[in-house]
Amino acid sequence: MSKQKARATNAQLTGLYKPEAVKDVAESLNITGLSDAIASALASDVEYRIHQVVEEAGRFMRHARRTTITTSDIDQALRVLNIEPLYGHFPHNPPTFRRAPPFPQAPSVGTVYFVEDEEIDFDRVIREEKITMPKGVNWTAHWLAVEGVQPLIPENPPAIPRDIEGEPSGIKREPSTARPGGLFPPTPPSSDRPSPMQGAKKQQQPLVKQVLSRELQLYYTRLTSSLLPPSSDDTKRNAALASLRNDAGLQALLPYLVRWVGEGVVNALKGGVQTDNDGRVLGVLLDVIGAILDNPTLFVEPYLHQLLPPILSTLLHSTLPPTYATYLRTTASQILSRVLRQHSTTYPSLSPRIMKTLLLALISPGKSKGTREGAIRGLMGVGKEAVRKGLVEGGGAKVVGSECMPGEQSPVVDSVIAALKVLHPPSSHPLPLNTYADTDQPLITQLQETLGEFFAEQLLFDRDWAAGILSGSSEPS
Template identity: 65%
Template sequence: MQAPTNLKPKTRGGQGTQTGVYKVDSIKDISESLNISIPDNVASSLTSDVEYRINQLIEEAARFMRHGRRTTMTTADIEQALRVLNIEPLYGHSPYNPTVFRRALPFPQVPAAGPVYFPEDEEIDFDRVLREEKIALPKGVSWTAHWLAVEGVQPLIPENPPAIPRETDGDASTKGDILKVNGISPLVNGSGLPLGPAGNLPPGVKKPSTGQQANQSPNQQIVKQVLSRELQLYYARLTSSLLPPSSDLSKRTAALASLRSDAGLQALLPYLVRWVAEGVVGSLKEDSAGENEGRVLHVLLDVISAILDNNTLFIEPYLHQILPPILSVLLHSSLHPSHATQLRTTASQTLSKLLTQHSTTYPSLSPRIMKTLLLALISPGKSYGTREGAIRGLVGVGKEAVRKGLVEGGGAKVVAAESDMDREHGINSSNLVNSVMDALRVLHPPSDMVESLDLSRSSDSDTYAHLEDLLGQFFAEQIASDAAWAREIVGSHQP
């Protein structure tokens, strides 16, 4: 199909110069102020471009105006439009401090000129400004962190709402499900075993009166914890299988294995720790420690070791309750002779395990325990059992504790002086001496080829003198039979 030949292409009409809002004279005035001369066609093109940019800016500002449900455009709308178009904003114009324009008087020499407006500058009186009261800026918004709950218990801090005591209605079996962390232990065979001081008061201490309890109740709110009947039954079976120690050995082994590996025992952890602590105190406060008390302490130390072996338990909040039973067994002066050495060795191993797991989290834990053991070792008037436990405890802390306690702290010299006095009075202190020798073997293992120091040689004589200065005469004589061992001990402590 052919196109008709009589049709002519349409031409764009009205290509004459169009004048808009922005005048060409404004462009020329600006160029002349910058000492730039531009022709009329360039000024016309720039005028069209400026007018296009102004229209674009007004359209963007109108969007912000409509979004703000306003009918009057403000300088804030213009500023937001400039930011959207990636244009540097106009400084000095703010919606909070709008510019006031005044109309200038007409010019008589130019009657054709239109009205002229100019911004009015406010005159500031510095004397008045200096006399005015200074207004301090308020503190900015800040964020802080606080504990909403720790181990399921909401701490009583100002940031948290006050705890509302829950009233429990029902029979005794229903009330037995609610356990107080610092009051009542889980039900065992239908009876509540008191864990707190109200149920297990020492002799000679009176229970507080009803009026005193009423006065204390508003200030001290009892935190309640709900344990399931399964956990209560587990607690009853576990404790009955462990103690008394004359019970079935297979049940005790199974109970320790369950405590060492089972998950879901976190809720029972405070009760188990309290049960162990009360068991240790009850066994050590007897007037004469017998065979049965020694076996009870063995079982309780095994329970602590099993708790430490359970990776699912979070025991860090209870370290301050686990350490006292261990240190009590270590430093007690009157353990039964048939169990004393083994109990202190087991307690030392348990202490070593605890420090290995948590000394990284608490760097000050090992130095504090070492200071306690060192005081028990070198303080005058301590019994042989206390000194032996302190030495074995230092072995559990580590080589550095043995070096600071026995060598640098003078613990070996104290034991050597007491051993010399005991030999004169015919007192046997072999356990204490053996504990020191075991600690020195941990510090530096003895050599395989035993060769005594030759005191006729000057080097060996100096080694013996230095060894006697470090450990005392008694232990210097014991170690002098192994020359290599003596040289290692002396060589590692020479300045």
């Protein structure tokens, strides 16, 4: 039994981690008088812990399919064992250990390994050019596109110039010989029918390409063919407008429809004298704009700057077909009122800008009667205060009356009377103004100064109407 105990004691003392190292650590911590048995037990425990860490690190090494243990494996092993990791060692720059030869005075110490300090030549460091570190990678957010409209910001690619910008992919046009006054829908694309713009597109491709599905292309072609020319079947046209007014999933076609409407209005108005066919075309195009505004699934706000020019062009054009002039201007005024009612809250500057355009068309000298009639009906669509500022405060009624002959009955005169009825309704039992009475003479003078002699005579038969217009009240006096 004594021999077995001696062999066990000798086995304990012959470990990798020597008890002398434990005593050295204890003396560094001011712990003296540590017995050999305690130092041997602590050395065995330290050796066990080292084996445990190395075994866990070996698992990480094998999972990483490596054959060399790195400091990152040791760090991961310490983290798994819930031990505080070592600081100062990184796997990207592993330390290099050198071996010191054994001392002749103490051969039992064994081999010593140490990390060699790098010698730095200060003269070389001072002479070297200092390199500025580049800015690190960072992230920022910006709008690439908002409902198909690309904002002009430095992060986005530049816009394509207009001279090489053709029809977007998915909707292409072919050169066709259209008769004067007619407007035909674009031809759907085909793989075996090249577009005349393909030569220019090969040189510079668009940066953002939108490809429409075959179903949307077919829908676009059938829709435009059913709407124009206006001599087609009324049933198909009404069905096309109903589909445009109620169907969902047409957002991708919205820019093409807006562009088609704009081109159609330009083609119908670019001639000197418009025919009845042009009037019917304009009526259909205004119906299309109204159907687009009525569709609750379409986001129209990014395309308002493209929808307003066709509306204002139809409203303020000088020569419209006499048969359709009043209908077209009234419809355009109603559509303009709908646009302002739906989007003036989002765009506060929209209503003042339209007001300025209509006032210039109404008051500026040299304008035709058709333009002034359209301006008046446009003011009626904007609202009651717009009519007051244009006809009463701005002197629009006086300007129109100065260009009319005595007793004239024309559409522009009817539009002024209708606008005055918007300001104040006529009396159900009108009482005429007495031109010789002293009590009515100041009212007649003010009426002539405000509306001019032509329209002052139109209001002499109704005293309450004239007084309501001048006072601005909404109820008959």
